Amino acid sequence: MDFLKEDVGGSTCCVTAMIHKGDLVVSNPGDCRAVLSRNGVAEALTSDHHVSRQDERARIEALGGYVDFCHGVWRIQGSLAVSRAIGNKHLKQWVIAEPETKSLKIQPECEFLILASDDLWNKVTNQEAVNLVRPFCVDIDKPEPFSACKKLAELSSWRGPFGDISVMIIQLERLVSRPV
Known part of the structure; x- marks a missing residue:
């Protein structure tokens, strides 16, 4: 409502993640997406709000x-x-800002979360993104999530016109205790 009061044209979509006491909560209005790597397998945690749904x-x-x-x-x-x-x-009569929200317990197999805008997901599949990020973030002494973000943005730009690409990687494996 505050955004609409500013009388600014245009709009935006977003994806959010909150981690609290071992729980992960993700929300999105629009076509930004949250993708979880679960032992190297991509799992979309949000659903894009395309008109075709x-x-x-x-x-x-x-x-x-x-x-x-x-x-x-x-x-x-x-x-x-x-x-x-x-x-x-x-x-505004038809386009709502209400997000869809999903929550789950962070399990030991949850490695990282990729939050990104549609300009990445329009050109890179969920599994491709996980495959690219994993060597930068899993089973290494010095994880490099920033480098992985840059590689994802580069891949997207190589595949088509460069647009507004936003990418964030959140490492989850350090947030859950693992059995010894």
Whole structure:
């Protein structure tokens, strides 16, 4: 609501993570994503809010909006491709900022979490990202998550037009006690 009061055009999507007492809570409105590496296997913890999702499309249409296929992408009112975001004052009747939230216990097999914007995930699969990050962060004396973030951004930019790429890696294996 505060963002809308600023009368700024545009919008943003986001993904958040909170770790508290061994629990991991992730939330997202939009198409930024949280991906967990569980023993090297990628697991998406969030679901992108694309207009093509049946539940999101039904919600929009129930509110009197329409969804159409425009230039190869499903869009709200012929405009926006995400159904949840912060901002979009002119579409606020249909585009909500309410995030979906998931929580889980951090287990010993949970290695790291990748939080990234859609410009990464549009060009790099969840498993590719985990495969690239793992050698920088798992089973090494001096983990280098920043270097892994840079490599992910480079991979994304090599695969297409360079856009707004935000990437963060959170190492989880040090947050849980492991059996000896």
